[in-house]
Amino acid sequence: MPSTRYPNLLLGAIVQEEEDLERGHETEAITSLPDGLDGLGQGKLEAKKMASLPTFLLFLISRICRCYQSPIINKPNFIIFLADDLGFGDLQSYGNALSETPRIHELVEDGIKFTQFYSASPLCSPARASIYTGRYAVRSGIWPTAESLAPVFNQNMTGGLPHAEITIPEMLAKQGYKSALVGKWHLGVGRNKEFLPLHHGFSEYFGIPHSHVDCPCLTCFYPNDNCAQPDQCDMFNAPCQLLMGDEIIEQPVDMTLLAARQARAARSWIRKNSCSVTPFFLMYAFSHPHVPQFSGRQFRNSTKGGSYTDSLAELDWQVGEVMDELKRSGVIENTLVIFTSDNGADVDAMEEGGFSGVMRCGKRTTFEGGSRVPTIAYWKGQISSRISTELLSHLDIWPTFRSLSGSLAEEFDVTLDGFDFKDVLLKNGKSQRHSLLYYPGSPKPHIGAFxxxxxxxxxxxxxxxxxxxxxxxxxxxxxxxxxxxxxxxxxxxxxxxxxxxxxxxxxxxxxxxxxxxxNVEFGESVLEEADENFQLCCNPGCEPYPGCCKCASNYTVEMFPINVNCDLLNLPFHQDQNDACQN
Known part of the structure; x- marks a missing residue:
């Protein structure tokens, strides 16, 4: 049998330098060699040898690789890239000449660009709840009972997304899926961490549980540049926490390293599940480009548009890292990728808040700029490149994933507000959605939808x-x-x-x-109870609380191995590729 190194070599790779956090070095992406080769020098030698092979032999090897690169997984994988406060007119592919987002543009070129795709809320926490549950967030109790209460989860709150809700990870688990969240959660922590992602169906979590604006923010840009709008941050709360599962591994979070670490975590998780032929759902929830913007060494002052487009460029790079890993791991043709935003641009923040394009207003409002969001669907070999004007919503993702994963609607005792749009994706069919309600950031039962x-x-x-x-x-x-x-x-x-x-x-x-x-019943509000003594702290009992919650980082690159080699030759393959190998 041929060596497993050559199929991996021809699949191509972009690997990262190992970051040395003890010396403060930042991880960067470099164009280099496939994981698993014995050293950079040997890899260059292998590549040079390949370049000198006769054309006939190159053709033979490429045919072998074609037979081995796509393992059979009867159930498709799902990835959602969820931007934070990204406006309808922010992306290069949606008309913004200042944005440098080439990797997202690649998804558009080979996927579906939607022009009438909506968030179910113009605000972070309720919007995220609706994605995970397929239900308007007011059903889940994510609405404030008084004007004095915050309409989103903050560090002082002790409530969270109710466990009675069936999330996408819990729904997919019935079909043998593993789910991971990388990035922002923002759906509550609880008094005993009972509302964190691991308690809502995710098997792994790595990220910040709140919005980073809910923490003191001082350094946002490499090497130690101040945040553009620190006055928008809560300087009296605990410093932002970086969690792995339920445990704090860094507090405060180094925002200049966050993107590289999250990309590595996502890559490692994809590799692990691809090697074990386990269907997976990855929610990659960015903190970009929410105010205050941030970026690391590679993207600081890298664009013409300033801090906002620097932040977008770093977001775009993370998308590229994940897509490249799908190719390396051989599952690119079996993975549905959806890129979207939780809600519209924060136009109140002026030039730091994003761009709604032609849409009126932005975040928090019920005008189009608040909830019409840039959305792209990509599935190599399954989705044809086109622009879709079908009316769709984040609410429709849950039932679509259910359908594609093989479950039946009657298996779940849940009232959904979404519709299966599988035929829109795969057959250029019509959406089953014919109407949409617009709830404001702070809805009220006696008013309902605005x-x-x-x-x-x-x-x-x-x-x-x-x-x-x-x-x-x-x-x-x-x-x-x-x-x-x-x-x-x-x-x-x-x-x-x-x-x-x-x-x-x-x-x-x-x-x-x-x-x-x-038809939409307001659930009991879960945004009422608050107690600052339950803010997550790596140093419980310290004084003066919560500003004293600071500890040395426990993060290491070894937490997320990316040089794991699985033998592609021993995985099951598509029948047509097996047939091709026999001929």
């Missing part, structure tokens, strides 16, 4: 504004005095109010909102 849309129209029944854009929780003096209506297909900017010209359509939309809203 807006509703169908295929063509969108009607606002409650919305506030400050003269320039909008706010999320209107006061009596800052509300529209009448309902407003837009042809959302022809006027996605929401500029031309049709409400005085189309009474019949407005009445129809009012009925639609009533019917749809009545």
């Amino acid at each position: 807006a509703v849309r169908d295929i063509k129209y969108k009607a606002h029944f409650m919305s506030g504004f400050d003269g320039q854009c909008c706010i999320s929780s209107p006061t009596p003096n800052e509300t529209f005095s009448q309902h407003i209506l837009f042809d959302i297909l022809g006027d996605p900017e929401e500029r031309n109010d049709l409400s005085t010209k189309s009474d019949l359509i407005l009445d129809k939309m009012s009925i639609l909102k009533k019917i749809e809203s009545e």
Whole structure:
């Protein structure tokens, strides 16, 4: 049998320098050799030998590699790349000339670029809950009962995503999947860590449990540059924690190293599960480009757009690292990849907050800029390159993954707000979604959804504004005095109010909102209880708490081995490739 090194060599690789945290060196990506070769010098020699082989022999080896690179896994793998506060107009592929996001652009070139894909909330925590559960977040109790309460989970809160909810990892586990979360959680910790990812179906977790803006932020850019907007950070909370599972391994987090560490963790996990032929779900939840932006040595001052696009470039690099690992591990053709954002751009932060493109307003609002998000789907060999205008939502991911994984709807006792869009992905079919509710950042049961849309129209029944854009929780003096209506297909900017010209359509939309809203029951709020004594601290009992929660880092690269070689020759393969090998 041929050596396993040659198939791996022809698959190509981009490996990372091992970072030496004891000396403060940052991990960087370098174009180099496949994992598993005995030293950099030997690898160069092997590559040189390959380049000198006769054309006939190169053809023979490439044919052998084609037979060995794609193991059979009857169930597809799933990856969600979830950006944080990425606006509809932020990416290079969505029209931003200042953004340098070539790896995301590669997904667009060979995948589906969606133009009407929506978050289920214009704010972080409820948006993430809706992805994981396939349900509007108000059902899960992720709404504040008073204006004085935060509409998202912060470090002082002791609640979390209710365990009664069936998350994507829990749903997929019935089909033998393993799930990992790399990055931001933001769905609660609890008094005894009972709401962290490992307690919601994930088998592994590596990342920051809260938003990094909920911590003191001083250094955001390599080597020790200040954060662009430190005033937005909570300087009186505990320093940000880096968790592995339920345990703190670093506090405060070194933000300049976070991207490289997360990319390594994702690569290691993909390699491990690919080698064991285990179907997997990876949620890669970035803290980029949420304020305050941050980046490491490789991307600091690397773009024309400043801190924001530097942050985007580092996000893009992480996408590339994961995609390259899928190729190296031989599972690229068996993995559905979805890139999206939790909600729209934080336009209130001005130039540091992102760009909504032509969409009106941004994060926290029920205008299009708050919840219409850039979304891309990629699945090599299964998805054809195109632009889709189908109406879809994050709510639709849960039932689609369920369908593709092989489970039946009746296996789960759950009321979903999403629809299976498998046919949109694989057959260029039509979406089953015909309407969408828009909840504000701080919804109220007596008001319900602020807006509703169908295929063509969108009607606002409650919305506030400050003269320039909008706010999320209107006061009596800052509300529209009448309902407003837009042809959302022809006027996605929401500029031309049709409400005085189309009474019949407005009445129809009012009925639609009533019917749809009545089907959504608000759960008991989980954002009420708070106790600062339960902030995660690596040094319990220290004083003055919580600022004293600082410890030496326990992170090592050995936690996430990426030079693990599995024998591709011993894995099961696609039948057609086996047939090709026999001929």
